[in-house]
Amino acid sequence: MGRTWLSVVGVLVIGAYGLSRGQAQSSPASPLPPPKFHHIHINSADPDKALEWYAQYWPKGKKTTFAGFPAFTDNEGFYLLYTKVGKQAPGAFSRNGERSVPQSAFWTFGSTFQGPNLDAVLERFSKLDPKSFELVTLYGGPEGKQTATHSLALPIGGQLLRGSAIKERLQPGQQAPPASGGLDFAYVVDPDGMLVEVTSGNKEGFREHTHFWSERPLCAANWHVEHLGATFPTNNNAFNEGITFKDGKWDPCDVPVGEVTFPTYVQKGQLRIPAGNARIADAGWLWYPRQCRSGRCGPGNDQPLVRSKGQVVDHIGLSYPDLDQVIAHLRATKVPIAKGPYKFGDTRAILIEDPDGLTFELIEVK
Secondary structure: HHHHHHHHHOOOOOOOOOOOHHHHOOOOOOOOOOEEEEEEEEOOOOOOHHHHHHHOOOOOOEEEEEOOEEEOOOOOOOEEEEEEEEOOOOOEOOOOOOOEOOEEEEEEEEEEEEEOHHHHHHHHHHHOOOOOOOOEEEHHHHHHOEOOHHHHEOOOOOOOHHHHHHHHHHHOOOOOOOOOOOOOOEEEEOOOEEEEEEEEEEOOOEEEEEEEEEEHHHHHHHHHHHOOOOOOOOOOOHHHHHOOOEEOOEOOOOOOOEEEEEEEEEOOOOOOOOOEEEEOEEEEEEEEEEEOOOOOOOOOOOOEEOOOHHHHHOEEEEOOOHHHHHHHHHOOOOOOOOOHHHHEEEEEEEEEEEOOOOOOEEEEEE
């Protein structure tokens, strides 16, 4: 779920994703240096409204511009960039539908607030516009029958657990008390419909974690390490127990989806098995299985992930010191460049697409 779920969802390593979305199997190439997480680019009907919302959400940041785009920055080199569009872009999070509609590979952007729980930040949110900062309902317990607005208010809500594991921890007929420790998390929805996860932790960070959906989460994480220079934590992944790890990669990386887990905002439980995670600079990235399968989202909704271009979250921006090195690596590994190089402010950039259809803008920052 959040940043500190690295203790729960761990080891992933370099590997190739495969051939979906037009990507080719890789050939040997020099590894890329780790990139920096530069921006999330959003299609917004009202950028000024969005910027004002983030100024309240994260008072340490500021409204600015970057490369000619309205922007919000955490003052540490990360930006939310905005393109003004004529009407609400597709892909906004639906509270009733419990997902973005339509669903791209992008899931949620997350911040961490220092402390053992979210009491202080939720108290601050409660004094802001209640409609703009309304929390998303969470479901917990072994079958998702309990509700709350943050995880520590749910039975055993400080941990991500399989429904069967929660049942094992409860005596027959026992009603578990709310969690007294662990990770506290909650969700809000920004004015454009991007889902924002709020977590507790040991330090504060505006862009501490970004989460995604994937048709094959372990393969997705492998692909991003090989082709974008992401890195992996070294701790074990409890959700991936029994999955083969060998020769520096998950092999096979295309494995069956496991049972549902709680807490989550999905009443039927969230599919978190298998879970692929990596890091971009000091931000955690995590991939979970596409949720709309086996009729979970209703008749006719078991649809593949859509491409992100034109959605609320249009693309993700990463920066590298030498774009020529990146281009050479992509060509050597037969990853298509969709556009560029092109001028981006006072530098240059290219666009590529990952195997799940999420667009990345790769920028040169000396």
